[in-house]
Amino acid sequence: MGKPTIHIVLGDDHEIFRNGFKTLFDDQPGIRFVGEAANGDELLRVIAKLKPEIVFTDIKMPGMNGVETTRLIRKRYPFAEVIALSTFNDAHFLMDMLDAGAKGYLLKDASKREVLEAIHAVHAQTHYYCKATREKMTELRTASGDSLAELKRIAFSGREKEIIGLICGGMSTMDIAKKLFLSKRTVDGHRDRIMRKASAPNIASLVTFAIRHGLFEV
Amino acid sequence: MGKPTIHIVLGDDHEIFRNGFKTLFDDQPGIRFVGEAANGDELLRVIAKLKPEIVFTDIKMPGMNGVETTRLIRKRYPFAEVIALSTFNDAHFLMDMLDAGAKGYLLKDASKREVLEAIHAVHAQTHYYCKATREKMTELRTASGDSLAELKRIAFSGREKEIIGLICGGMSTMDIAKKLFLSKRTVDGHRDRIMRKASAPNIASLVTFAIRHGLFEV
DNA sequence: CAAAAAACAGGTACTAATACCTAACAATCC
DNA sequence: GGATTGTTAGGTATTAGTACCTGTTTTTTG
Structure with a gap:
């Protein structure tokens, strides 16, 4: 007898x-595509019903995004391993997804071969990253020393992301402090940490960084 | 007799x-998909060979991008009408594509129905924009196109536009002064006038303003 | 529970940006 | 020719942001 069939579902808003x-x-x-969903909530329902071994999910989706969705999938349906799909070869997205529990990361321009490799690797309980992403990781590693620690160093916390949004929205440090009932110094500190992580020398750079990394929409 | 078959080719780097x-x-x-290409150069060759009535092209492609490709298609193969495909509902991309000669603009999350509608509309020599893009156009019109006086008041001079670009690019006033061989005070003055025209209370607001008004690309 | 991470807050010093002025000079338009 | 506009530059003052510290408290997680 052969190996058991691997069941696949996909969450992506592009028909x-x-x-x-x-x-x-x-x-x-050996592989059967059994279901699809156009957003995070739908994807969770599909998984609950079809019990797939492998779930592919886009990062950017209307409603609940891929990161949040992945976190819930890993929590509620641990039998399902998640492989992220993204248009962007971006360290922050990668970090967020791995942190949420994804076992693989593929760009949307991946070839058929890469998709199949990813499925078999993740089904065999190893991680899989597409070529471009591996190169990105190497690049980051060589750029500043020590491996995945670097990626973790630049991941933004929830509060940081919130403040990034407010800064990009045009609020001054004082505005933000008042809105969040914080001291100006606290917001100063958050902003300081944000700017370092983003390697942004000034607010203008931070705004373009945030937009490019999907942390703020114009 | 029926209508003649419409031949379609697609340029997109995602397999x-x-x-x-x-x-x-x-x-x-009534429609036949006859060929595909993974980049601009390949797309031009495919068109030369297959003479399709309708060409779909992604905007972002490695090598020659969709805008440049479209310009060349319209120049060399005027029998082929171009419909743009984009992940981004962005006014700037839209303008670039229309300027390059595209007759339609579809987001990549378009439905099958929209794709077919676009083909028939463009083949019948009308323009076609997907729903989200039409909404974007209306939004832009009402946001900036009301009174002519208003437009003139906030019209930026050439130098101002240049400096807006440099500010959005992350340069400080000093950086800009050095680059343009100007006094810091001159650049201060330009920035001051720019901020008033944009009604921007700070740099972050200016950057988002510039992006929204197509003065800077992210 | 203990360790780690996140959030909070303050110190100090310096630099950049913001706001509102004036004004010279050149190019352009009617 | 005279008016307008764009570009340049400076004065003066205040506020905001940047950089690099030190801590405490709270929350999360192993």
């Missing part, structure tokens, strides 16, 4: 992408 | 997306 993804498994006897 | 796009026409007798 065309879902259609294309589905077709990857047409000629794969 | 999975191309696969999904292809399947949209499986049950469409």
Whole structure:
């Protein structure tokens, strides 16, 4: 007898992408694409019903995003391993997703071969990152020494993300302090830490950084 | 006799997306998907060979981007009408694409229905924009297009636009002064006038203003 | 429970930005 | 020719942001 079939579901808000993804498994006897969802909530329901071994999820989705969705999947349905799909080869997204419990990270321009490799690797309980992402990780590692510690160092906390949003929204430090009932110094400190993590020399750079990294929408 | 078949080609660097796009026409007798390309140069060659009536192209592609590609398509192969595909509902991309000669603009999360509507509209020599893009256009119109006086009041001079770009790019006043061989006070003055025109209380607001008004690209 | 991380807050010093002025000079337009 | 506009530059004052510290308290997590 052969190996048991691996069941796959996909969460992505792009209908065309879902259609294309589905077709990857047409000629794969050991793998069955069993369901799809256009957003996080729907994805959770699909998983509860179909009990797939592998879940692919986009990071950017309307409603609950991929990071939050992944956290819930790992918590509620630990049998399902998550592989992240992203348009962006971005260290922050990568970090957020790994932190949420994803076992793999693929860019949306991944080839069929990479998708299949990722499935088998993650199903065998190893991690998988696509080529571009591995290069990104190497780049970060060589840029400043020690491995994944670096990625963790630049991950933003919830409060930091909140303050990034307010800064980008045009609020001054004082405005933010008043709004959040904090001392100006506290907000100063948060901003200081944010700027270091983003390697931004000034507010203008921080704003473009935040927009490029999906932390603020224009 | 029926209508002649419409031939479609697609330029997009995402294999999975191309696969999904292809399947949209499986049950469409009047439309034939005849070719695909992963970048701009390849797309031009495919068009030269297959002479499609409709070309879909992604905006962001490695090598020659969609805007430049579209310009060349319209110049060399005027029989081919171009419909832009984009992940981003961005006024700036939209303007660039229309300027380059695209007759339609679709987001990548478009439904099958929208894709088919776009094809028929553009093939009938009308323009087509997906719902989200139409909303974006209305929003921009009401946001900045009310009174002519208003527009003139906030119209930026060439130098001002140049400095806006440099500020958004993360340069400090001093950086800009050195780069342009000006006194810091001159740049201060320019920035002052810019901020008043934009009604921006601080740099963060100016950056988002500039991005929203197409004065800076992220 | 103990360790780690996040959030909070203050010190100190310096630099950059903001606000509101004036004004010279050149180019452009009617 | 005269008016307008753009570019340049400076004066003066205040506020905001930047950089690098030190801590405490609270929350999360192993």
